Amino acid sequence: MGPAGSEKGPCELKQLFVDYRDAAAACPVAVAPSGRGVDELGDRLDTYGFAIAEMPGSLSPQEAIDFLAKSWSLGEPYVPALYRLPGAEQFNRPYAEIRADDGGDHPGFAVRSAQEFHVDGTLDGPGDVPTVLMYCVRPAVQGGESLLFNSIGAFHALRETDPAAAAVLTRPTVLRRSSTLRGVEAHTDGPAFVVRDDGVIVNRYSDVPSTTTWIPPDGEEDALARALAFVRQESSSDGRYRLSVRLAAGECLIVRNDRVSHARQSYQDSAAQPRELLRATFGTSPQ
Template identity: 40%
Template sequence: MQQSQTDFRDPSCAEPVGFAGRDTAGHLLQRLEQHGFVVAAIDDPGPPDAQMVALSAALGLGDPYIPALYRHAETVNYSASYSHILSNPHDQHPGFSTTAGQDWHVDGLLDEIGTIKTTVLYCVRAAQRGGETLLFNSVVAFAELREQDPAAAEALLSPDALTRSSTIPAIDLSATGPVFSVDPGGNYITRYTDNDTCTWNFSAGPAGALRRALDFLRVAADNPRYQRAVLLRAGQALIFRNDRLSHGRRSYEDSPDARRHLIRVLYANAPV
């Protein structure tokens, strides 16, 4: 996996790549394999839905995936293929409708690790200030941990290491699973999340191992080698491997007459 060699301190990893359809898809795929993410600059911005269809077709992503959390009667309002992320004081979604920052997570709170392979964030309108998406190369940090402290790494592979629970008001749903695993191709995949949805099972693995693992990952997440901030401009799309990177968001401020507006689309397929 080329992503294991990337260094997020290299400014070129976040340079936008022009997208004009299938002819330029190869450049996006190359960056995705190298870094786990790529910023696509749409050459001819049009209706956002049409841009997402074109991008999905060029990368072979197939149809959007609806996360398990949003397949319940209580959450049907969030079950659209294209999720609009913009501040809304009348909505209670803890991620979509607030200007607050978001801690590390992967998309798919209830889904089995590795189910959602690709996330696309398309910027319709940027914030007045802030709102950068943060990316953490968590699978590579885990590989380093496994070399330095195998017992701590093994604790993260435990099938009952982490329970994630919905924080949407009145929605009592949760899922337990490993923090990292290995896919059929032998590559590490991640479910690393460190936010208020988490309940850690510190009995997983040898005594003290999971706490050491968390300490290591929290330090690694602040290391510029593993962390990258990406500020999208209107007409740009951030495409990243949700099964290989964890992500978050810095808080932001809207202008009085124009709210920050991103569209999120999830896919069960990896780009091809």
């Protein structure tokens, strides 16, 4: 969070009312080695909760991530809690190569199938991983689009039309997220959304069948069913709250993981042209 909570409020408020069909939402911002473009990129990130940067070709993937991290004072990459557990050592790295690997162990990274909406940081608490950078080294031959879901915007809309349904999503143990890493048994219970005292909504909405369990409090089963029907409908196709983008090589997707959930379409690639992203997550938000 920023040094003064009041400075962040208006930006997050804007995201509650944006339309992901706006032409500007999916339009990459060119970033120059001088740093020109970074301010505009930050504005996009504040407005939509994500932004796409076209990084200078002179930078390696890791340099490109470091360049943005330094520009925004993000500090060093944060390794999510799951990857710091015994048994997950091979994933305990500041930069994760997301690339299909037929012999690989990671249930999300090593496969070419679609991934449903989630926030990064399976075991982390709401808002613990506010920023995720995904740099496209090489796009897939076909498919592999990144999907962005304005989850706090959809939550706000639900709150306006069905407050009881929205309220269930804020219950402290309504959403269990579990490790599916081989040999690592762990889960974290928490809310899908937190409404902070200052009104800021923090996102933890994830709906991946293999790792997500919804646990309604007694008497709130119907309200949860209504909430999930609404959120799943709004995230099922591109529209006001959902956008698909296909990253090109050299583009970096920046996601406010505490405000937006992301997903991926399935893809096909080849041994000669494997799809590859380099990802770093941060425990801080851009300053």
